[in-house]
Amino acid sequence: MTSYGQFCPVAKAMELLDERWTILVIRELLLGSKHFNELRRGVPKMSPALLTKRLRGLERAGVVRRTVVGGRSVYTLTEKGDELAEVVTALSTWGIRWIGELGDADLDPHLLLWDMHRTIPIDQWPRRRTMVQFRFRDVIGKAGTWWLVVDDGQAQVCDFDPGYDVDVAIDTDLRTLTEIWRGDTDWRNALRDNKVDVLAAPSVARQVPGWIGQGNSAAIPRPA
Structure with missing residues (x-):
């Protein structure tokens, strides 16, 4: 030092x-x-x-x-x-x-999904194995698709297809999901503006924002 x-x-x-x-x-x-x-x-x-x-x-x-x-x-x-x-x-x-500005270099699907998996509200998920697939429209190659699995009260994030049935597919861009997670925007506004597509049966799609939630920073009040 x-x-x-x-x-x-x-x-x-x-x-x-x-x-x-x-x-x-x-x-x-x-x-x-x-x-x-x-x-x-x-x-x-x-x-x-x-x-x-x-x-x-x-x-x-x-x-x-x-x-x-x-x-x-x-x-x-x-x-x-x-x-x-x-x-x-x-x-x-x-x-x-x-420090609100996010540059493109700050966007990382690996870190985003890792952070999401450890703080999602698991008690809001179905009491069975459930898998959500994330597809980032703006990320090329293998890192553009991720899977989040909740089973037996545990969450796991995968950068490969674990082979289970997909219950929900979420199509969006990396910046949008990052901003939702940080609390720069919310699920309601992102869905309204067609920045996120939730592909599932309507009864399931309505529950997805509650399954994913937002990161801890979303609750921090921002300056006007």
């Missing part, structure tokens, strides 16, 4: 936290990721080598604890790391309120 050469506690904290990707790794740990591959899915543009380096740095700093369970490394936050929850929440609130 590079020192700022200041006694200020903000400067001392940032000597650890302002290295590229570090605070996002902590965000993933706060959201429940425990294994290396889970962390990678939350930061898909981060190289495995750099993720390893950041985890080791956080471990040396006493923020992360690494244990081995069943031959696999498990990463959890220490008490010192858990206290960063308020910091990450405050950054998220400030970011959604004041």
Whole structure:
């Protein structure tokens, strides 16, 4: 870590936290990721080598604890790391309120679907295995189609067809679904403006916005 050469506690904290990707790794740990591959899915543009380096740095700093369970490394936050929850929440609130512009480089179907699968309101889904297919009109190739499966109270996101019957297909563009999830718009407006097509029986299609919901940031009030 590079020192700022200041006694200020903000400067001392940032000597650890302002290295590229570090605070996002902590965000993933706060959201429940425990294994290396889970962390990678939350930061898909981060190289495995750099993720390893950041985890080791956080471990040396006493923020992360690494244990081995069943031959696999498990990463959890220490008490010192858990206290960063308020910091990450405050950054998220400030970011959604004041840094609203999304560039094309900010749109990532891998990260979007990964984030969606871990916070969708599963209690709103049918009490049977249910699969929703997402088809992004503006994403070319394999990354343009995703599947979200809820079964036995668990959600799973797949970038390959898991082979189950599709209950609902959602056709949209990546920006629209990202903006719905962030709370920049909502399902009602996106459906009204024909930015989203929900392909299912009418009785099922009406329930889909409740199945998917919106991300945590959607509840944060925005400036006028």
